[in-house]
Amino acid sequence: MSHANAALTPRARLTVARLVVDAGVPISEVAARFQCSWATVKRWADRYRAGASMQDRSSRPKSSPNKTAMPVVKRVVSLRLRLREGPVQLAARVGVAPSTVHQILRRCRLNRLAHVDRATGEPVRRYEHPHPGSMIHVDVKKLGNIPDGGGWRYVGRQQGKRNRAASDPDRRKGANRGPLLGHAFVHTVIDDYSRVAYAEVHDDETAVTAVGVLERATAWFKARGVTVERVLSDNGPAYRSNLWRQTCTALGITPKRTRPYRPQTNGKIERFHRTLADGWGYARCYQSETQRRHALAGWLHHYNHHRRHTACGNLSPFTRLTNVPGQYI
Known part of the structure; x- marks a missing residue:
């Protein structure tokens, strides 16, 4: 199909060619009548004599020596x-x-899909605090514990159910009460500016556990030259407790909470949870919950020091922290 500014459409090209070839009108006269160049009229007249189409030819080259190799394409799609x-x-x-x-x-x-809010379809309004420690985000990611031998995501539901039954101590004793295996609660902390992350896995999400994670995370950031000023959380019971508020006051941190039923406000850590699940939680077939928990530290190191982040200018999050011991390990 011809482009928007083309002087001649395919139908007009045919008319031009017929005037020159069939009617014998001089090329210069036809060019003046259709307000195009002499060479253009000559080209379409020659194509008409040869019986070629009046449509635009493809601009695709016959060969592309710099084309990406098919093994690379397949590897990109696979990854x-x-x-x-x-x-x-x-x-x-x-x-x-x-x-x-x-x-x-x-x-x-x-x-990737367009950067729009999935619920409303409106463009996402992005923000970023001016320096590390100005705001940290905290939340809890809940994952089902993996039974010994592997979970159903990799070994199938039938074998997964047998692994769960064999791994649960109450089931081995013949009791049918209570949930199987339980859940792992990943308490995550991420810095708003640098996207540097800190995480711990626990068996509950109580206020005592959340406070302990906050204290250790604050000390971890402080050892890397980051002083935490504010903390943003959702409206979970642990973050609405008096213990949480008192701990924030003792640490000199201003606690803030998101609007109820509005997780988009804490979207950076929600998006981190998706990366956490893809890169660590369900990345491979773990043979036990202990094996998966031991792999968390290594994945966090890869995320903070080596994994490129688009929000950090295609660099790793740790590059936004300067003069930090072990930054380039």
């Missing part, structure tokens, strides 16, 4: 489906430019 990472992270793994990865994902219809 996208398995890891669900963006073009920047995939480019670092494959060894090509992020723009090349983005073109591959678009061609395969695996590119």
